[in-house]
Each structure stands twice: as structure tokens, then as C-alpha cells.
Amino acid sequence: MALVRRADPVDLLLPGAGEGSRAASRGRLRRWLPIGIGLAMAVIMIVVAAAAPLIAPLSPSAQFSDSVLKGPGAIERHLLGTDEFGRDILSRIIWGARVSLEVGLASVLFAFVLGVPLGIVAGVRGGRVETAIMRCADMLMAFPTLLLALIIVTALGGTLLNEILAIGVALTPNFLRLARSLALTIREQDYILAARALGGGQLRVMARHVFPNTVYALVVVATLYIATAIRTEAGLSFLGLGIPPPTPSWGNILSEGRQYIKCCPWITTFSGLAIMVAVLAFNLVGDALRDLLDPRLKGE
Amino acid sequence: MLQYIARRLMVAIPMLLGAMSIVFFAMRVLPGDPCVAMMGDQATSGALADCTKNLGLDRPLAVQYVDYLWRSLRFDFGNSLRQGYPVSDYIGRMFPHTFILVMASAIVAALVGIPIGIVSALKRRNPLIDYPLRIIALLGLSMPVFWLGILLLIVFSLRFDLFPLIGGGDLDGVLAMVGSGEIFSQPRDFLAAVGDVLHHLTLPALALGFTLAATVSRLSRSAMLEVISQDYIRTARAKGQRERLVVYKHALRNMLVPLLTIIGIFVAIALTGTVLTETVFTRPGLGKMLVDAIGARDYPLAQGAITVFTMTIIVVNLVVDMLYAVVDPRITYR
Numbered sequence: 001m002a003l004v005r006r007a008d009p010v011d012l013l014l015p016g017a018g019e020g021s022r023a024a025s026r027g028r029l030r031r032w033l034p035i036g037i038g039l040a041m042a043v044i045m046i047v048v049a050a051a052a053p054l055i056a057p058l059s060p061s062a063q064f065s066d067s068v069l070k071g072p073g074a075i076e077r078h079l080l081g082t083d084e085f086g087r088d089i090l091s092r093i094i095w096g097a098r099v100s101l102e103v104g105l106a107s108v109l110f111a112f113v114l115g116v117p118l119g120i121v122a123g124v125r126g127g128r129v130e131t132a133i134m135r136c137a138d139m140l141m142a143f144p145t146l147l148l149a150l151i152i153v154t155a156l157g158g159t160l161l162n163e164i165l166a167i168g169v170a171l172t173p174n175f176l177r178l179a180r181s182l183a184l185t186i187r188e189q190d191y192i193l194a195a196r197a198l199g200g201g202q203l204r205v206m207a208r209h210v211f212p213n214t215v216y217a218l219v220v221v222a223t224l225y226i227a228t229a230i231r232t233e234a235g236l237s238f239l240g241l242g243i244p245p246p247t248p249s250w251g252n253i254l255s256e257g258r259q260y261i262k263c264c265p266w267i268t269t270f271s272g273l274a275i276m277v278a279v280l281a282f283n284l285v286g287d288a289l290r291d292l293l294d295p296r297l298k299g300e
Numbered sequence: 301m302l303q304y305i306a307r308r309l310m311v312a313i314p315m316l317l318g319a320m321s322i323v324f325f326a327m328r329v330l331p332g333d334p335c336v337a338m339m340g341d342q343a344t345s346g347a348l349a350d351c352t353k354n355l356g357l358d359r360p361l362a363v364q365y366v367d368y369l370w371r372s373l374r375f376d377f378g379n380s381l382r383q384g385y386p387v388s389d390y391i392g393r394m395f396p397h398t399f400i401l402v403m404a405s406a407i408v409a410a411l412v413g414i415p416i417g418i419v420s421a422l423k424r425r426n427p428l429i430d431y432p433l434r435i436i437a438l439l440g441l442s443m444p445v446f447w448l449g450i451l452l453l454i455v456f457s458l459r460f461d462l463f464p465l466i467g468g469g470d471l472d473g474v475l476a477m478v479g480s481g482e483i484f485s486q487p488r489d490f491l492a493a494v495g496d497v498l499h500h501l502t503l504p505a506l507a508l509g510f511t512l513a514a515t516v517s518r519l520s521r522s523a524m525l526e527v528i529s530q531d532y533i534r535t536a537r538a539k540g541q542r543e544r545l546v547v548y549k550h551a552l553r554n555m556l557v558p559l560l561t562i563i564g565i566f567v568a569i570a571l572t573g574t575v576l577t578e579t580v581f582t583r584p585g586l587g588k589m590l591v592d593a594i595g596a597r598d599y600p601l602a603q604g605a606i607t608v609f610t611m612t613i614i615v616v617n618l619v620v621d622m623l624y625a626v627v628d629p630r631i632t633y634r
Contacts, residue, residue, distance in 0.1 A: 135315070138311070139318030139321075139322065142316070142610050143319065143610060145572070146572045146576075147571075147575070147609060150575070150590075151322070151323065152326065155326045231444055234444055234446075235444065235446065238579075240591075240595065241594070254446065254447065254450070258450065268447070273447075275447060276442050279444070283442050
């Protein structure tokens, strides 16, 4: 009977050395595998985008009148098929990676550079400065990212720079709010008091002591927002408000292919898949990093 | 409580005014003259001047701005440049389509997302359960709604011919039948019309609902993790209560407050999602109306749609914040 047989508490609490190290390595694998996979996917995407002129089998704008709307593999030179102008889908997707990643990375950088200093100033200074900054952020937060980006792009026109600006502005309040909440905690720390006691000016304290302590958490969030930015760019291009054709972007390839879903679903399928893989890569990295830093999940 | 609500209102009103100001000024810097967009390039300068005067665009910007704010508060957004009808009429006709899409996708998202989030949090130490669930959530989060929509159309509309390719069904007819009382006199016709609307609604709701379910599941997982790390859960377990009771009696009830946050975030994401979903499924609604208005440079219509979107999000967040105070008396506005 279970009640009679008493387990040795040492056996229960301390697993064997081999078992413990196996459990530890399993734990490490669980934590780092998603980051590894996500990072590998993201790096491959970035390399493909950077090396598009070398990797793409054909020019993204070259039209082949003899191979209009051909399926994947129907013609040897068009691995993923062609669109309504006979353009090579694979080459357009490879070149499209440039637009998506450029917008994704640059708009997050823009939001970071604009939002983080404002958030730190709001958090450290407090008072009216904080109220003014936060009310402006609240106003922008009233708009969902795509809607705000849509308004700005409509007003400025669909160019690469305007898309970066639009998505960057739309993401700025997120960085601002996070930087402020981190700064609010950090400003109460003893080392900030010590820095002030040593005569450090407010600007110096913010730049040398507060900012470096926020970077870690902000970079994790930035990774997740790259995914949001890529998805938003694709959404804008899909609505016809992004970079206009013939420059390929994943969103506009998908949008153009929509008219041909009945006969030629490969156009929308592959371009959508590219968007999903890119978004998934940055989500995987950001998600895993966030879990790694989540104090509630410590020790699991 | 009243003080909390009053203070929350004091924050919401300037936010609403600020958001409306952004919409107004963004629309004023749009490239192109609204009158040229409306009358074409061949219009004479006299006709253009008359049009500018009729639309009130010759007035100082400050006067136009105050006029816009005052009219918007009364849901008067002027007339559509293309169709000539009042924008508020358009919005009134399109809003029910968007509303039922948001509601249907909310049901899909809740039915899929909340259980996934809860199970994923409770079974987080079991990789065989947690991993697949988190992968599903990540895929949902990474899958653009317009792509999922197209895939559903390819499979269920084109391949198997189970659902319509475009349209939203005769929702106006259904609403008219409800209004005129035909719902009782001709129940068969009414049910057929409702069935048609639901038939048109299924794929858009699944597409939007599934992508939203990913967000809901992550927020539910977070909320559950928050709750099960509380002392009262440890106490419940320490006094020997069965795990099932701990979850159903203590954890799920206390998830209510964090789950309320989901509603606010959900409405914002869902409304944005309707812009893309309605475009993919060529479905009438506020989102498609906005995209069409931007394409046609119909500024009053675009301005009206964006204002309604923003107002809805701010009001929903305000209501959610007030509900916080109702369900959790410890919450006060600071």
C-alpha cells in the first residue's frame, strides 16, 4: 500500500546527477530552440533581401509574354510560377523581401529613437512634462497601428520613406509608454540617487544610467514590433496604399494576385507564405526572449 | 467610484479631441483638390470655385476645424463627394455589417483563444501540450488576415463551392424585417434571410476570428499565469483542494479582470482587421468603405469612417476601464 511504503525524501528531492544534467539541458533546449529557429529564419531573410541581385534567378520586372500565369514548375526557369505579366514570382518575392525588411527594421528603429528618449524624459522628469508627453502618446494610441499608418500614408503618399515614417510614428507610442514605465522604476533605484548625489545632471543620469538599464527590455519588445511592422507594411501594400507596383513588395504581389485566385492561386499563396514566415521569425525570437525575461516563468 | 469615472472621462475627452484633430489635419494635407477629385480635370475654374464654396473649403482652417468638431459630435460628417448622400447615412448602413463581423469573430476568437490560453498556462510544464498550443497561437499571430482569407476563399469557395465568394448578404433586408414586424408575419423569409447573412459571414468571421484567437490566447495565457502565481491559489492548493476546483473556483473567476483588458485590445485589433477582411471578402462595411473612400479621394467619407473607428475604440476602452472599477473595487484612478 502506498501509505505503508514511505518514499525516501532524498530520492524525491535530489534526482541523480545524470538525470539532473539531462533535465537542465532539456530546459536549456526548450528556452533556446525557439530563439535559435527564429534567429536562423530572420538571418536567412535578411541575407536573402541583401543579396537579392545575386540570388534572384531573374529580374523582378522582366516580363515573359510566353509564360503568362504559369504554375510552379510549369516552365523550368520559373520555379514558383509567373504572374499576369509573365514575371517570375520567386524573383519578385526575393526582391519583395527588401521592401518588407527595410520597412520593418527602419520603422522600428525610427519608433525606438523617437519614443525611448521621450519616454525616459517623461518617466524621470514627471510633472507637466510627463503629462504633456503622455497625453500626446495617448492620442496616437487611440488609433490602431494599421489605421494610423493608413492615415499618414494616405496623407503623404505611398513611398518607401513615407511607409517607414507612417509605421514608425504609429509604433512610437508603444516604445514611449514602455520606456516611461521602465524609467519610473529605475529612477527610484539607489544607483540613480548615488549618481545624482555625485553631481550628475538630469540629462547625464538619463543617458548614462537610466537608458542603459532600459535597453534590454526594449530590444526584446522591438523584436516583436518588427513583426508588427512587417505585417502592417504588407497590409498597406495589400490595400494599395504602400509602395506602388511595379516595385515588388509581398503585400502588392498578394494584392495583384487576388484577381487570379481562381486560376492561379500560387501568386497569393507564395507571397502570403513569405509574409507569414518573416513575421513568424521575429515573433519567435521576441516571444522566446520575453519568456526568458519573464520573472513568473523563472525556474520552469 | 463616481470620482474614478469622472476622472477617466476627463482623460478620454481630450484624447478623443486629439484623435479627431489628427484625422482632420491629416485629411487637409491629402494630396489633390477634393473638388477636382469630385468634378474631374475638365471642370471650369468657376465650377471649381462654386464647389469649394459649397463644401466650405474657402473658409479659414480654424473655422473648418471647429465646424468639423461640432458636426462630428452630432455625427454629421457632411456629404459624400462621390455619391452626394450624407456620410452619416452611409456609416449607419455600413456599421451593422462591421458590427456583426466583429461580434462573430469575437465568438470564434473566444471559443478558440481562451481555452488554448488557459490550457497552455496550466500545462506549461508539459511540452507535449504547451508547445503545439503555443505554435498554433504563434502561427495565428503571424498569419496576415488577408492571406488567411484568400486561402479560405480558395479552398471553401472556389474548390468546394460551399460559401459565397463576395458580398455580405441582405443584412439591410433582415434589419428592415425586424423593424417592420415581418419577423413574426413571415418567419420563414426572415430565417432564410438570416441564414443567407450567416452564410456570407462564416468565412470572414473564421479568418478574422482565427487571427484574433492568437492574440486572445496569448493574453489569456498571460492572465492565467498572473492569477495562478497569486497567494490565494497557493493557499487553496495548500489546504488540499483538488486542482480542478482550484482552477474553476479560484483561478477562472479571478481571470475576469485581466480578461477585461482583452476586450479593449480586441476591439481595436478587430476593427483594424475589418478593414483588411472586408476588402478581401469584398464585403460591405466600415472598413471597406474607408478603403474605397481613400481610393476615390472622398475625404468626408474617409474622415467620417476614421472618426467613427477612433470614437468606437476610445469609448470601448472607457467602458472597459469603468468595468474594472465595477468588478474590482480595489482599482482607483490615480
